[in-house]
Amino acid sequence: MCLHQKRPCECGRNEAYVFHRDSILPEEVLVHLYCPECAGSVPWDARTMVRDGGWILEYDMEAARFYLGRRLGRVDYSPEEIFDEDYCSWYGLTPEDLETSRRLHEELEPLKRRDIKEYILQITRRRQEQVQALKHQGWRKAART
């Protein structure tokens, strides 16, 4: 099972959908989440933090290594690896990807009822455009697709 939850950032102005692959790490492992508006005010610590699209995720590395070690037998995970291997990262490609994709489906709903083939074509094309744009903006998960 994979958990996802909506989590507000430290300043409370933004929210992110956070994903925990295989539910290995509990929610508390993400100790702080900074959006682009509040990320500028925290001192950077590469031992516990990972950056993506202007956001900063700060992990409790001691707890993360404990849980990952217990399940996977490896205790030297870095914050980048935790993010890039999805043990605690975005749900989708960005903090708001779930919302974006929901809106796209909503927008194309009338087309779906009219012309299912065209709908599939459109949704695939629009999604590819989104992913390209995200890659261009430097989002880590988009770069891997």
Ligand SMILES: [Zn+2]
């Ligand atoms: Zn914030």
